[in-house]
Amino acid sequence: MAKHNVSYKFRTGLTPQQFIDGMTKNKEAFESGYNQFEWPSEEDREFFESLNYRDDIRVLILAADWCGDVVRNIPVVFRALEVSEWPVEVLILEENLDLMDNFLTMGGRSVPVVIFADTGGHVLGQWGPRPKHVQEVMIRFKQENPDREAADYEENLQQARKLIMEKYGEGTEVHAVIVSELRDLVSGL
Numbered sequence: 001m002a003k004h005n006v007s008y009k010f011r012t013g014l015t016p017q018q019f020i021d022g023m024t025k026n027k028e029a030f031e032s033g034y035n036q037f038e039w040p041s042e043e044d045r046e047f048f049e050s051l052n053y054r055d056d057i058r059v060l061i062l063a064a065d066w067c068g069d070v071v072r073n074i075p076v077v078f079r080a081l082e083v084s085e086w087p088v089e090v091l092i093l094e095e096n097l098d099l100m101d102n103f104l105t106m107g108g109r110s111v112p113v114v115i116f117a118d119t120g121g122h123v124l125g126q127w128g129p130r131p132k133h134v135q136e137v138m139i140r141f142k143q144e145n146p147d148r149e150a151a152d153y154e155e156n157l158q159q160a161r162k163l164i165m166e167k168y169g170e171g172t173e174v175h176a177v178i179v180s181e182l183r184d185l186v187s188g189l
Contacts, residue, residue, distance in 0.1 A: 007121025013089030023065040033075035040176035051084035064093040
């Protein structure tokens with residue numbers, strides 16, 4: 001990956017528990033997603049547990065408690081990575097714009113961004129801000145609505161957001177998708 005070195009952010013973030021404890025928005029929904037997490041399969045759980053022999057990976061997560069995608073996705077990321085025992089730090093978006101601006105999504109500051117780096121801070125991979133099948137809706141919206149000043153931009157954005165919610169589905173069904181995407185990414189590190 002052509003991303004810059006992120007080692008200067010190591011040991012500057014919050015632990016997952018500190019992030020949860022400090023949430024002022026969406027805490028109940030976040031904790032609900034966290035507590036409802038179940039491994040899609042025993043094989044998935046065993047895969048993430050098997051990673052704990054690797055002490056060469058660090059994880060930084062750019063997040064904000066006001067973001068719906070953080071609330072839906074990061075509880076799953078936390079749970080999957082807990083068993084890996086990899087160091088995970090949460091960096092608040094507004095306090096880390098320097099880093100955020102190196103991980104833009106289609107030119108915008110979208111969170112969450114889960115950054116996997118080696119101990120030297122070299123970025124090995126990233127995930128986010130949404131599962132691929134959900135993000136496709138926003139990609140299509142941006143392609144079809146390049147002019148933010150267009151009369152129908154806001155209306156089209158609301159329709160895209162509605163479709164995003166439909167793609168996330170009900171309850172915890174998206175958890176298995178997130179686990180699968182993380183597993184695919186981490187398998188290549």
